Amino acid sequence: MSQLLTVEGQPRSHAVAEILDAKELASRWQVPVSWIREYTRPERTDDPIPHVRLGKYVRFEWGSPALEQWFARRRYAA
Numbered sequence: 001m002s003q004l005l006t007v008e009g010q011p012r013s014h015a016v017a018e019i020l021d022a023k024e025l026a027s028r029w030q031v032p033v034s035w036i037r038e039y040t041r042p043e044r045t046d047d048p049i050p051h052v053r054l055g056k057y058v059r060f061e062w063g064s065p066a067l068e069q070w071f072a073r074r075r076y077a078a
Contacts, residue, residue, distance in 0.1 A: 017061040017062065017063050017064050018061070018062040018063055019059050019060070019061060019062070020059065020060045020061075020062050021057070021058070021059060021060075022036045022037055022040070022058060022060075024060075024062075025049075025060045025062070028062070029071075036049065037058075040058055047070070047073070049067070049070055050064065050066035050067050050070055
């Protein structure tokens with residue numbers, strides 16, 4: 001289930017990030033979960049998907065500038 005986080009001192013439009021796991025991100029991008037996991041590993045790519053490690057758990061900040069910029073680099077690279 002997704003959660004909402006706010007960062008103090010940031011305008012609401014920039015402060016809210018939805019926290020996703022790999023399965024949720026894969027669903028939104030319509031790719032296999034294995035693809036998300038592959039592109040999260042720094043040893044597999046020079047530009048891994050921005051993520052947060054919480055022990056063995058990996059989470060993604062949906063709506064974050066870092067994730068949006070990463071996706072934009074892929075969109076225009078083709």
